[in-house]
Amino acid sequence: MEFVIGLLAFLFVLFVVLGAIATVKTVRAVRRGVERTGQQVRRTVEETTLKARSAQPGPVGELARVRLELRTSLDSTRRALETGIRHDPSLSEAAGLLDRLEEHARQLDGELRLLMEREPDRGRIAARLPDARERAGRIRASADSLRFAAQDRARRHDEDGLAALSEQIEIEAGALRHWTAPAPAPASETAPGAVPGTASEAAAPSAETPQTPGIEGPKDASHDRTAEFGTDFTKEFGPDFGRGRPQSAS
Numbered sequence: 724m725e726f727v728i729g730l731l732a733f734l735f736v737l738f739v740v741l742g743a744i745a746t747v748k749t750v751r752a753v754r755r756g757v758e759r760t761g762q763q764v765r766r767t768v769e770e771t772t773l774k775a776r777s778a779q780p781g782p783v784g785e786l787a788r789v790r791l792e793l794r795t796s797l798d799s800t801r802r803a804l805e806t807g808i809r810h811d812p813s814l815s816e817a818a819g820l821l822d823r824l825e826e827h828a829r830q831l832d833g834e835l836r837l838l839m840e841r842e843p844d845r846g847r848i849a850a851r852l853p854d855a856r857e858r859a860g861r862i863r864a865s866a867d868s869l870r871f872a873a874q875d876r877a878r879r880h881d882e883d884g885l886a887a888l889s890e891q892i893e894i895e896a897g898a899l900r901h902w903t904a905p906a907p908a909p910a911s912e913t914a915p916g917a918v919p920g921t922a923s924e925a926a927a928p929s930a931e932t933p934q935t936p937g938i939e940g941p942k943d944a945s946h947d948r949t950a951e952f953g954t955d956f957t958k959e960f961g962p963d964f965g966r967g968r969p970q971s972a973s
Contacts, residue, residue: 781845782848789859792859792863800869803870807877
């Protein structure tokens with residue numbers, strides 16, 4: 724019984740602790756969401772104000788244009804790196820450099836905001852304007868360099884992938900056309916290792932060996948006499964019959 728009571732107490736304490744942890748995590752997540760939303764709202768309001776003031780003439784309008792251009796360049800670079808880092812993890816180092824660059828940009832933006840909102844002396848604003856413009860230009864040039872490099876890297880990676888895919892498709896297309904007969908070899912070509920003229924000599928019909936005059940002639944003559952008289956005199960009188968005797972003129 725004591726064991727059951729102890730187990731129930733342990734489970735109760737465990738559930739309470741887990742509930743407290745879940746509650747703390749939920750509160751923190753909600754707080755981060757609220758802070759993020761508040762930052763986005765403040766940023767939207769500031770950008771709207773800067774766009775309105777950038778149309779004004781004078782040093783205040785010039786400061787507003789500098790701040791707006793600086794923010795636009797950094798935001799574009801951030802979006803380009805966040806998009807490319809999903810497919811190319813090597814851009815993480817470039818993202819780290821952009822974080823450091825944004826720190827300098829925030830410091831400069833804060834100085835320019837103070838000049839716009841709390842500095843009543845227009846002459847001092849005009850005196851600080853060239854230095855602020857030069858610093859903002861350096862930051863924008865660095866941000867643009869990172870963005871252009873990320874875009875070029877993504878385009879090159881896509882071109883290499885497309886070339887490899889096209890080659891694989893050509894190989895697969897050739898394999899699918901397996902019924903296509905190969906092109907016939909030219910008739911003038913011979914098999915490797917074959918002696919020229921052998922095939923033509925083997926294909927040509929064998930010519931009959933010419934008969935030597937005077938050797939088969941008497942045999943033919945004896946057959947002619949047999950056919951004429953009906954008697955084979957070579958069998959009856961011997962093979963020397965008729966040799967040395969003059970043939971009749973008929």
